[in-house]
Amino acid sequence: MKRTIATIRDVAREAGVSVATVSRYINSNGYISDRTVKKIREVMEELDYKPNEIARGLARKKTNTIALIIPDITNPFFPELVVAIEKMAKEKGYSLILINADEESLQSGLFLRSLESRYIDGVILASFQFDQDILKELDGSKLPFVRIDRAADEDSPNSIGLDNYKGAELAVEHLIESGCKTIAHISGPRTFPPSIDRQRGFQAVMEKKFPGSELIVFEGDxxxxxxxxxxxxxxxxxxxxxxxxxxxxxxxxxxxxALKQLGKSVPDDVAIIGFDGIKIGEMVEPELSTIEQPIYQIGIAATNRLIDMIENTGETLEQIKLNVRLVVRESSMR
Incomplete structure (x- = not known):
């Protein structure tokens, strides 16, 4: 036989009080006599009544839920980021909603309203493809948000930044030290701040080390x-x-x-270095040299910053810019 789930009305009826009184007890909102508190507690135990956490959150206008918006769940960078954010959120008493949003949905005027309908307390944005109208709406709303990765903005105190320029310098200098004479760069989309900074770092080193030489840059996604x-x-x-x-x-x-299919040996014919430090880079052949981002630390810092904003701790929000490091593996070792 299917078990009947007790409701707040059942508790009120059995305890001989109003629904409003039971609600005040559950939400710790308003005076209730000790005798009534004892009675309500006993009835809740007898009926095995479990308050609806979502409803309680709505009543408090706080659900202890944050959202993470990412552009591409198939990129291993983002699942590694999710692990850190979810772990820290859980430790702070928050749950996480993951939203894998494509570019079209981010440009929609309905996007902010869809966020608000999810009853979340704050958002971590890892995707840059928000049009200016959406960003203005977010800035003007009461919804706290933190920007990371592709969405990071060095001029904003609610960003967790990364030294992409320095990372690019490290990458190109390493290829030169490995004996490379003609170095090319395949960038990310040139509208993304990290892509811009990484290309700037590439260009700075090339112009310094090989003045007057052609800059070879192709755009990827x-x-x-x-x-x-x-x-x-x-x-x-x-x-x-x-x-x-x-x-x-x-x-x-x-x-x-591509180089394998072209019959090119890596690193003997062409040395390769990437940027991110995802785990899969250690699994390919040859193992991939990279500029390693502190992915876990980015997630921890973003979650702490967002929860501080949600809970209005009063702390001064200072810009955070994390460092990167060069990791040399077989793909660039000559």
Whole structure:
């Protein structure tokens, strides 16, 4: 026989009080006599009544739920980020909603309203493809949000930034130290702040080390497929290239595939280095050199910053900019 689930009305009836009184007890809101508290507690235990946490959250206008918006769940960078954010959120008493949003949905005027309908307390944005109207609405709303990765903005105190420029410098300097003479860059989308900074870092080192030489830059979209395709185009047009810095690890793995199919040896013919430090880079052959982001620390810092904003701790929000490090593996070791 199916068990009947007790409701707040059942508790009120059995305890001989109003629904409003039971609600005040559950939400710790307003005076209730000790005798009534004892009676309500006893009835709740007898009926095995469990308050609806969502309803309680709505009553308090706080659900202890945050959302993470990412652009591509198939990129291993983001699942690693999710693990850190979910762990820290849980430790702080919050649950996490994951939203894998495509570009079209982010440009929709309904996007902010759909967020609000989910009854969340705050948002971590890892996707950059928000139009200015959406960003203005977010800024003007009471919904706290933190920007990371592709959405990070160095001018905003609610961003967790990364030294992408320095990372690019480290990557190109390493390829030069490995003996590369003709180095190309396959960037991410040039509208993304991290792509812009990584290309700037590439350009700065090349102009310093090889003044007057042609800058070889192709634009990818951070996917494995674009890394493969752009590497094929690159090697067709610039057969003398002996080093490639790719703006993320997924594109670098695509480049490894393309070079193998072209009969090029990595790193003997062409040295490769990516950017991110995702675990899969250690599983490919040859193992991928990379500029490692502190993915776990990004997630922890973003979650702490967002919850501080939600709970209005009163702490001054200072800009956070995390460092990167060079990780040398077989793909660039000559």
């Amino acid at each position: 951070f996917t494995l497929e674009s890394g493969k395709k752009m590497t094929e185009v690159l090697m067709d047009e610039h057969q003398d290239v002996d080093g490639i810095f790719l703006a993320n690890d997924m594109m670098a793995i695509g480049a490894l595939k």
